[in-house]
Amino acid sequence: MRMSIPPLKQQLRSVYLALPAAVLAIALVAPLLLFGNVYAAGQLTQRSVAITTAVPSASSTWTLSFQLGTAGQVQGIKIAACDTALGTCNSPGAVFASATYGSQSNWTGATNFAKDATGANDCTAGTATLCLNRTDTTSETAGGTAKTIVINSATNVAAANTTWFLRLTTYSTNTYTAGSIVDQGTVAASTSQTLTVNAAIQEVLVFCIGATAVNDATTSPGADCSAISGTAVDLGTLDSSIVSVTPVAVSSGGSNTNGVAMMRTNAVNGATVSYRAVQQTGTNHQGTLRVSGASCNVGNINTDQCIDAQGATQATFTAGTEKFGMTVAGTNCGAVTSYSCALASGTNNLKASTNYIGASAITFGNSSGFAWDESGTAQQIASSSTVVDNEALILKFAATPSITTPTGSYTAQSDFIAVATY
Amino acid sequence: MAFIQHKIRLFALAAGVALLLISALNPSVVSALILSQRSVAVSTAVPSATAVYTYSFTFTSTSNVGSVQFLYCSNSALFEDPCVAPTGLDVSGATLSQQSGNVGFSIDAGNTTATSLLLTRPVAGATPIASTYQFSGITNPSTANQTVFVRIRTFASTDGSGSSTDQGAVAYATQNFFSVGAYVPPFIKLCVAVTLAIDCSSANGDSINLGTLSNTTVRTATSQFSIATNDPGGYVAYVSGTTMTSGNNTITALTSPTPSLPGQPQFGLNLRQNTVPSVGSEPDGSGSATPIGSYANQNQFAFNTGDAVASATSSTDHTRMTVSYIVNIPRDQKPGQYTTTLTYIAVAQF
Numbered sequence: 001m002r003m004s005i006p007p008l009k010q011q012l013r014s015v016y017l018a019l020p021a022a023v024l025a026i027a028l029v030a031p032l033l034l035f036g037n038v039y040a041a042g043q044l045t046q047r048s049v050a051i052t053t054a055v056p057s058a059s060s061t062w063t064l065s066f067q068l069g070t071a072g073q074v075q076g077i078k079i080a081a082c083d084t085a086l087g088t089c090n091s092p093g094a095v096f097a098s099a100t101y102g103s104q105s106n107w108t109g110a111t112n113f114a115k116d117a118t119g120a121n122d123c124t125a126g127t128a129t130l131c132l133n134r135t136d137t138t139s140e141t142a143g144g145t146a147k148t149i150v151i152n153s154a155t156n157v158a159a160a161n162t163t164w165f166l167r168l169t170t171y172s173t174n175t176y177t178a179g180s181i182v183d184q185g186t187v188a189a190s191t192s193q194t195l196t197v198n199a200a201i202q203e204v205l206v207f208c209i210g211a212t213a214v215n216d217a218t219t220s221p222g223a224d225c226s227a228i229s230g231t232a233v234d235l236g237t238l239d240s241s242i243v244s245v246t247p248v249a250v251s252s253g254g255s256n257t258n259g260v261a262m263m264r265t266n267a268v269n270g271a272t273v274s275y276r277a278v279q280q281t282g283t284n285h286q287g288t289l290r291v292s293g294a295s296c297n298v299g300n301i302n303t304d305q306c307i308d309a310q311g312a313t314q315a316t317f318t319a320g321t322e323k324f325g326m327t328v329a330g331t332n333c334g335a336v337t338s339y340s341c342a343l344a345s346g347t348n349n350l351k352a353s354t355n356y357i358g359a360s361a362i363t364f365g366n367s368s369g370f371a372w373d374e375s376g377t378a379q380q381i382a383s384s385s386t387v388v389d390n391e392a393l394i395l396k397f398a399a400t401p402s403i404t405t406p407t408g409s410y411t412a413q414s415d416f417i418a419v420a421t422y
Numbered sequence: 423m424a425f426i427q428h429k430i431r432l433f434a435l436a437a438g439v440a441l442l443l444i445s446a447l448n449p450s451v452v453s454a455l456i457l458s459q460r461s462v463a464v465s466t467a468v469p470s471a472t473a474v475y476t477y478s479f480t481f482t483s484t485s486n487v488g489s490v491q492f493l494y495c496s497n498s499a500l501f502e503d504p505c506v507a508p509t510g511l512d513v514s515g516a517t518l519s520q521q522s523g524n525v526g527f528s529i530d531a532g533n534t535t536a537t538s539l540l541l542t543r544p545v546a547g548a549t550p551i552a553s554t555y556q557f558s559g560i561t562n563p564s565t566a567n568q569t570v571f572v573r574i575r576t577f578a579s580t581d582g583s584g585s586s587t588d589q590g591a592v593a594y595a596t597q598n599f600f601s602v603g604a605y606v607p608p609f610i611k612l613c614v615a616v617t618l619a620i621d622c623s624s625a626n627g628d629s630i631n632l633g634t635l636s637n638t639t640v641r642t643a644t645s646q647f648s649i650a651t652n653d654p655g656g657y658v659a660y661v662s663g664t665t666m667t668s669g670n671n672t673i674t675a676l677t678s679p680t681p682s683l684p685g686q687p688q689f690g691l692n693l694r695q696n697t698v699p700s701v702g703s704e705p706d707g708s709g710s711a712t713p714i715g716s717y718a719n720q721n722q723f724a725f726n727t728g729d730a731v732a733s734a735t736s737s738t739d740h741t742r743m744t745v746s747y748i749v750n751i752p753r754d755q756k757p758g759q760y761t762t763t764l765t766y767i768a769v770a771q772f
Contacts, residue, residue, distance in 0.1 A: 200500050200502075202498060202499035202500050202571070202591065203499040203571065203591045203592065203593045204593070205569055205593035205594065205595055206569060206595070207569075207595040207597070208567055208595075208597070209597050209600050210600075225567070231598055231599065231600055231601060232600065232601035232602065232603060233601075233602055233603070234602075234603045234604070235602060235603065235604035236604065236605065237604075237605050237606075237607055238604050238605065238606050238607075240609070244604070253605060259600060259602075265593075267461075269459060269461075276465070276466060278599055289602060289604060303652075303654070303736065303737045307604075326602075378465070397602045399604050401606050401652075402739075403609065403611070403650045403651075403652065403739050403740070404650070404651075404652050404737040404738060404739055405606050405652055406606065406652050406653075406654055406737060407606050407607055407608040407609065407652055407653075407772060408605075408606055409603065409604075409605050410603065410604045410605070410606060411601055411602065411603050411604075412601070412602045413599045413600070413601050413602075414599065414600050414601075414602075415466045415467055415468055415597070415599060415600075416467065416597050416600060417463070417464060417465075417466070417467045417594075417597075418467075418594070418595055419461055419462070419463045419594070420461060420592070420593060420594075421459060421460065421461040421478075422459075422460050422461070422590065422591070422592060
């Protein structure tokens with residue numbers, strides 16, 4: 001009987017042939033290996049790292065999540081931070097200098113891992129290498145629900161838009177011996193530069209004066225100043241037996257309108273509305289309801305062509321006792337959209353000032369009388385302490401002549417000024 | 423010899439998870455601090471008018487300040503936006519009439535234009551206090567109903583160059599004049615009655631009964647009228663009518679002021695309080711009218727149709743006149759019902 005035994009030469013040839021192949025295989029495979037050393041390790045799967053901030057150098061919480069590739073006990077974990085996923089592991093920075101063990105979840109073994117400040121064998125603790133270990137021989141399951149390890153107070157790398165890698169290794173022993181490597185895997189994280197969104201809101205002041213047929217605090221005089229028009233109101237034909245108050249009917253020679261002053265501003269420190277009686281031509285009482293160019297007398301004389309202004313202090317008028325004045329009948333909220341506004345509730349932001357409150361702070365009307373400062377000094381008629389959204393002051397004008405007030409066309413002119421404090 | 427077979431497990435490189443952080447609304451990185459409590463008040467908002475502008479704001483930083491710029495723009499308050507000059511605005515002739523808080527400034531005419539005004543001072547540290555600066559002689563923009571923005575910046579330099587230390591914008595609005603019109607018509611008011619209120623608010627009676635005439639005793643009566651007017655030239659009141667008449671018989675009217683003489687044919691009147699006979703009252707009311715001519719004499723009576731009986735020389739409130747009538751007859755006066763109708767007329771020239 002003959003046993004065929006390959007000759008030694010042939011065996012050696014085979015070896016010789018195998019060796020280069022093995023070397024070649026290794027050489028081919030080596031670049032594909034993630035780590036520098038070749039171990040008989042399984043692969044962590046479904047692995048990721050979530051960081052709470054990508055701001056460079058920021059302190060961050062890192063949550064590692066992975067499925068074990070190999071069932072068995074896991075008593076040691078090495079997390080090595082590297083600037084590459086392959087080859088030599090260079091530190092991307094002292095990412096673990098302040099790191100602490102946070103928590104874990106979905107581990108079969110109940111014992112928590114703890115930060116090993118020193119490490120051993122295959123895991124040398126450092127600012128870029130974190131060693132975690134425990135004593136728990138419970139066999140962990142492979143696959144299934146991903147296990148997590150939370151690392152607190154890790155430090156992102158310093159450079160923006162930079163990727164760094166965490167090479168994970170699990171050990172069956174808590175002394176990280178090379179022979180106890182179970183699984184390995186690498187995850188990556190990246191810093192980014194912050195994306196800044198800029199927006200600017202400029203100062204806003206839209207103010208207008210005009211005429212309106214509105215005679216209450218709720219009917220909108222117009223959505224905004226673009227809808228406000230007119231430069232005058234007409235009190236019509238005066239009669240010493242009555243006090244004429246706007247709106248005066250057209251049948252009485254009037255314009256059937258009140259005055260209106262609307263404001264919109266984002267001035268958080270509030271705003272004011274004032275008027276200034278324009279000084280007309282003529283002598284004396286140049287800022288009242290008068291015949292332009294007329295020579296009037298000093299004092300309250302009822303036989304000249306100047307109707308006596310009420311003055312700075314508000315008062316009701318008596319028919320036949322010559323007077324002219326104005327009041328804020330109320331703040332109209334009809335065009336306000338950005339907040340709740342109602343005169344009756346006192347929720348209007350723009351409020352009439354003393355001596356120009358027509359009826360009351362929350363009532364529309366003119367029962368409290370009128371005022372008019374003819375001096376030409378600006379007089380405040382309303383103010384707000386905050387922003388205003390198209391609130392409109394309804395202005396009522398009133399006049400009554402005496403029986404001796406001379407005939408003529410009388411006019412008063414005013415200059416309305418808004419001041420906003422940002 | 424068995425081949426040593428290495429099980430090489432390939433490790434895939436997991437995709438890194440990178441989180442891109444978007445910071446929403448991070449504060450703009452600006453080099454200047456914001457002026458607080460800032461406002462501008464203009465003395466008049468009328469387009470093209472010459473106005474006084476009063477700026478108020480609180481400095482924020484304490485670094486050196488050598489100049490303050492006020493840049494006027496019609497389009498935007500944002501410092502990074504181009505600035506469109508308001509049409510018609512001219513600050514080049516402004517004067518600094520008042521300053522408070524951070525003071526020591528004067529206008530840098532060389533670095534001031536029609537729409538940019540620069541204050542300058544020797545460089546000094548700023549104090550974070552409220553400050554005001556009032557400028558006179560500024561010509562408002564010529565467009566009405568326009569919002570104008572003023573960009574305010576403080577600088578360490580004295581000429582407005584370099585980066586600003588504090589900044590902030592304010593706004594104001596131009597407005598045309600607003601007018602109130604009214605018409606006072608020409609006015610004259612006359613009321614006539616037996617008795618009436620001075621202001622004509624009430625009137626009673628339109629006929630007088632003198633009773634039975636006597637040749638021994640005068641018969642008297644009164645009526646009233648009241649007149650007011652806003653005619654600067656006043657008014658004249660007239661009376662018209664006939665003497666006391668019964669058919670073809672009349673009682674002679676007194677054509678000139680004459681005392682009452684019982685037994686003589688007399689019809690006359692005056693606007694006075696008389697003692698012989700006792701009849702009538704003086705004019706009353708706040709008006710300035712007076713009896714005139716033949717009717718202004720106490721105890722003297724007359725009547726000529728169309729005569730002016732009272733007048734005022736200027737506008738006047740109501741004056742109430744009391745008309746005193748006398749009738750005397752002779753013994754041979756024909757019997758009958760004697761009557762007359764008198765009309766009073768007031769005339770003003772406007």
